[in-house]
Amino acid sequence: MNIRDFRTDDAAFLASIYHEAVQKVGRDYYAPDQVQVWSPQPVSTETFIARVSDGRSVFVAVDDEDKPIAFIELEFDGHIDCFYCHHDFVGTGVGAALYDRLERAARSAGIARLFVEASEAARLLPAKGLPPHRAPGI
Numbered sequence: 001m002n003i004r005d006f007r008t009d010d011a012a013f014l015a016s017i018y019h020e021a022v023q024k025v026g027r028d029y030y031a032p033d034q035v036q037v038w039s040p041q042p043v044s045t046e047t048f049i050a051r052v053s054d055g056r057s058v059f060v061a062v063d064d065e066d067k068p069i070a071f072i073e074l075e076f077d078g079h080i081d082c083f084y085c086h087h088d089f090v091g092t093g094v095g096a097a098l099y100d101r102l103e104r105a106a107r108s109a110g111i112a113r114l115f116v117e118a119s120e121a122a123r124l125l126p127a128k129g130l131p132p133h134r135a136p137g138i
Helices: 010-024 030-038 043-052 092-109
Strands: 002-005 059-060 068-074 079-084
Touching: 002 092, 010 030, 010 043, 010 059, 010 068, 010 079, 059 092, 068 092, 079 092
Parallel strands: none
Antiparallel strands: 002 059, 059 068, 068 079
């Protein structure tokens, strides 16, 4: 496994990883109708590229054949946006390696604070010292 910066030819893979993660992992934490609203189908390559072309950093974990298996996004203000892993690689350390890469990039960029609005499936972030997400009113 290697971690590299996003390339536009990753977009279709990452859109698929996002959709499949929501559909397969999300159903363990959310009702089927919630999962369907969250990601009814993968977004188009063009839509994905447009969304990540705002200057954010996107780090991609790839297998030995350079095929994307997970990704994480860091916005300028320290917000961690998407953080998704192909279901075959959940629990293998890929997510931890991606987060470590993001944290190094944040430090290098002088970002003093990282934050996230995470789904129920996100368990790595509290282990890395970030507070767990709490829904409003909890």
